[in-house]
Amino acid sequence: MKTPSNRNTPSSDKLGETTNRARSSDMAPAIDDYLEPKLHRLSDEFDGDRQFATTLARGLDILHCFTARDPQLGNAELAARTGMAKATISRFTYTLTRLGYLRTNRSNNKFQLGSAVLSIGYPLLASLNVRQIARPFMRELADHIRGSVSLGMRDRLNVVYLESSRSSAPISHPPDIGLSYPIARTAMGRALLAAMPRDRRAALCNEIKVKTPADWTTFQERIELSIDEYYERGFCVSYGDLRREIQAVAVPMRPMADGEILVFNCGVPTYLLTDGQLQNDVGPRLVSMVRSIEGAMGIF
DSSP, rough: OOGGGSSSOOHHHHHHHHHHHHHSSSSSOOOOOGGGOOOOOOOOGGOOOTTHHHHHHHHHHHTTTSSOOOOBBBBHHHHHHHHOOHHHHHHHHHHHHHHHHHEEETTTTTEEHHHHHHHHHHHHHHHOTTTHHHHHHHHHHHHHHTEEEEEEEETEEEEEEEEOOOOOOOOSSSOOOTTEEEGGHHHHHHHHHHSSSSHHHHHHHHHHHOOOOOHHHHHHHHHHHHHHHHHSOOOOEEESSTTTTEEEEEOOOOOOOOOOEEEEEEEEEEEGOOHIIIIIIIHHHHHHHHHHHHHTTTTO
């Protein structure tokens, strides 16, 4: 992967101008509808694919309906979110319960995720030794910035947290392992896009545009600005695009051996930041931290 300095970039005057424009009040405000229930219905992109196991995909879609906001769902709610018939949902939930991927809450007869889901995810976490190596670095930086430092990777059109460390300062909605947020709305997601080869980035941006058009319309300009900012300064910034009270900066690692791109971010409560601190202090410190972690892992 090319380093940020290896690409022709906008002048600092232009970057400053566009940064101010991105932060101005005429930009669309941060919105929280990513917290609302999402429909989980198979895309027609799989139509005609004889190798695609539709039944398996539908079962996985049911599991994806459960969130931290909606940890318990009944058959009727699952039918509404997936578009499947209630009789079909009933067979799926019965099977998933028998296999341990769902369990029934006896007080309301609704379903919630079972322990088998957690056991599937652990081997992935255990295989990422970067988590253990990064922890002391993350803890030190989180204490310094009085915020949080997290590590994430791509999950379809989202980024999902793999590790997180936070300071003792109170933080609303503290990050945690397993949380996922839209790529388009986050500094972490934009840093992921910036680190991708041009063809992969274009394909992912097109997927965001097609599948989440509202996000693309709202955040396209800020995504493009963030990519330019990454090549200028080595990090991407989000000025409260996910949550108004949190500002964030993110830096991608160099790609892993399998091509996977991991990204670190810092989130700091807005009221704790002084003017320019995110760009002039937090961002450069995060870049330095990521380079130190890469060095400890022998990634150069």
